[in-house]
Amino acid sequence: MEVLVPRHSGFCPGVRQAEKSLLSTHDRETETPLRVYGYLINNKQYISMLSSKGILTVADWKEINKGSIAVIRTHGIRREEEKKIRQSHRVLDLTCRNVKKVQLKIKEHSDKGFYILITGKKTHPEVEGLVSYAEQSFVIETENDLAEFEKKYLMDGSLHQPIFIVSQTTGNRALFETVCKRIEGRVTAQPVVFDSICPVTELKEKEAMELQDLADVSFVIGDKLSSNAAKLYQILKARREEVHFIEDLQDLLNLNLPLINYKIALVVSSASTPFSIEETVCRYLKDIR
Ligand code: SF4
Known part of the structure; x- marks a missing residue:
């Protein structure tokens, strides 16, 4: 293959x-x-x-x-x-250093009196760390959280502070942009936005989507704990049905797929997947003929 x-x-x-x-x-x-x-x-x-x-x-x-x-x-x-x-x-x-930069930006704006809005996974260690740099903050993980924030703070105009918006570095761009757009239309002072999404993550996602179009099956390798692996999987799965989330070769074998029927496979690993795991999976797939 x-x-x-x-x-x-x-x-x-x-x-x-x-x-x-x-x-x-x-x-x-x-x-x-x-x-x-x-x-x-x-x-x-x-x-x-x-x-x-x-x-x-x-x-x-x-x-x-x-x-x-x-x-x-x-x-x-x-x-x-x-x-x-x-x-x-x-x-x-x-x-x-990208995460450190976001932490310091949050602190700087919090010290200036901004209310901090963070888009990302509430229980992710990075987000828990980011929250700790803010005096007052709200984490938006889903559109429901955004609606809750709007109801709590914007409907009655009870939030008088300016807003600073950032994302978890491996966060979802669509959610980040939705939040920025919705908040901009609802507050008098223009919110300050810091685009903190890691460019490497986005580049990998873009490359993976391009190669997915050439492949007839795709494998995302990553630990189930990894949020960027889960995001990569969701992005590819939304485009094609034949996408599998595996931790290693054993996971791939457990799927019992008819691998002989595929000609081209996309293999992409998350930011926290060791090279040796990817290499083993690739070697196995290449030997199928
Ligand atoms: S994905 Fe990697 S480079 Fe990007 S912010 Fe996270 S740890 Fe840093």
Whole structure:
């Protein structure tokens, strides 16, 4: 089978940089344990690989012993937690610079008295971190949330502050644009909009859609925890029926698909999928003839 892979498939620059810093620190600091607070990236197999190297992931930063280096994941963490960790630990901050930029923009506008509107998944670690940089904020995950915000704050004109709008970096552009358009028409002061959607993610989605048109089946590889993998899957699935969301080769085998009937497959991995998983899937598909 012929296999098409978008150029931007797999780890994004933020994850690549985080991996490089983490592993080089691990090689250098042989005597100091490294403890990652929360998943470095949303991929369970990758977290196990780190653990096999002695880089353990903890759910609560208070579990990190004083002598260890506390690692902050690519999605960032809540501001008050970061402050506390920095008071008691050496820190390796792997927050992606795009995420850091959004955190600081939110803080800057919040300090100036803006009300912060964030589009994205409420329970995603990045969004939880972003919220912590705002004095007052509202997260819009769905059109229902937008309606709720309008009802609560805009219908009776009870919101007197200017509004600052941002998105989760891997957020949905259609939702972000809908929110911007709807809010602009409802408030007297023009809202300030910061387009914080990661360009790499959008580029990968665009390439994947172009290649999907040449393929007769598509595979999105990613952990079910990964929101950018889920988004990639939804985008491709909305265009064609033959799209499958898999975590690895075993998942693909479990689907029991009549692979021999396909001539061209698109394989695209999320920003948090290790290359080795994609390589194994591609090799398997290429051998089918
Ligand atoms: S997807 Fe973009 S914003 Fe998110 S970690 Fe990667 S480079 Fe950074």
